[in-house]
Amino acid sequence: NNAFYCPEGDYVAWDNENFFPALWQEIGDLAVGMVLAHEWANGVQGRAGLPSAGDGPALQADCFTGSWVRAMVTGIPIALEDGTETIISLSAGDLDEAVAGFLLFADGEMSAADSAFARFDAFQRGFLSGAGECLAPSE
Numbered sequence: 001n002n003a004f005y006c007p008e009g010d011y012v013a014w015d016n017e018n019f020f021p022a023l024w025q026e027i028g029d030l031a032v033g034m035v036l037a038h039e040w041a042n043g044v045q046g047r048a049g050l051p052s053a054g055d056g057p058a059l060q061a062d063c064f065t066g067s068w069v070r071a072m073v074t075g076i077p078i079a080l081e082d083g084t085e086t087i088i089s090l091s092a093g094d095l096d097e098a099v100a101g102f103l104l105f106a107d108g109e110m111s112a113a114d115s116a117f118a119r120f121d122a123f124q125r126g127f128l129s130g131a132g133e134c135l136a137p138s139e
Contacts, residue, residue, distance in 0.1 A: 002014060002015045002018075002019035002020075002035075003015070003019065003035045003036065003039050004039060005039040005040065005042040005043045005046070007043070007046050010043065012036060012039040012040055012043070014035070014036070014039075020032050020035075023035065023101075027097050027100045027101055027104065028093065028094070028097040028100075029094075029097070030069070030090075030094040030095075030097035030098055030101070031097045031098070031100065031101040031104075033069075034065055034069070034097075034098055034101050035101070037064075037065040037068045037069070038064075038065045041060075041061035041062075041064035041065050041068075042061055044064060045057060045060065045061060045064075055118075058119075059118060059119065059122040060122070060134050060135075062119045062122035062123045062126070063122040063125050063126035063131075063133065063134035064126055064131060064134050065123055065126065066122070066123035066124060066125060066126025066127035066134075067126035067127065067129075067130050067131040067133070067134060068126075069090070069094075069095075069098065069126075069127055070126065070127045070128070070130060072088055072089050072090050073089070073090060075087040075088065075089040076088045076089070098120075098123060099120060122134075
């Protein structure tokens with residue numbers, strides 16, 4: 001895997017030499033952000049004692065990723081090292097990048113089409129309803 005959450009040490013690591021630059025060029029910045037958000041969603045699941053194996057937890061992490069993107073609709077303030085602040089927000093085409101990311105990273109345990117649709121449905125649940133929806137059973 002080119003990005004992963006490590007429970008021991010509580011951090012996300014990734015390949016910044018090949019994977020992220022290629023992902024950024026092929027799809028765009030939100031594809032990179034979604035990989036990071038998904039790995040941190042795995043961390044949230046671990047911290048909360050939620051199950052982490054199988055399709056259900058993977059879809060829950062996609063839902064949490066959607067809730068993170070939802071927060072960017074209004075902008076997320078980020079403090080910079082120089083004491084200033086910047087706002088992270090969505091730009092035109094970002095949601096297209098999300099769909100492309102799900103198509104590219106469809107889970108190998110399901111058919112590629114089923115995986116992409118299921119993952120995007122979970123992402124959409126989080127995006128439209130927020131993180132609380134991710135804790136509710138999916139229909």
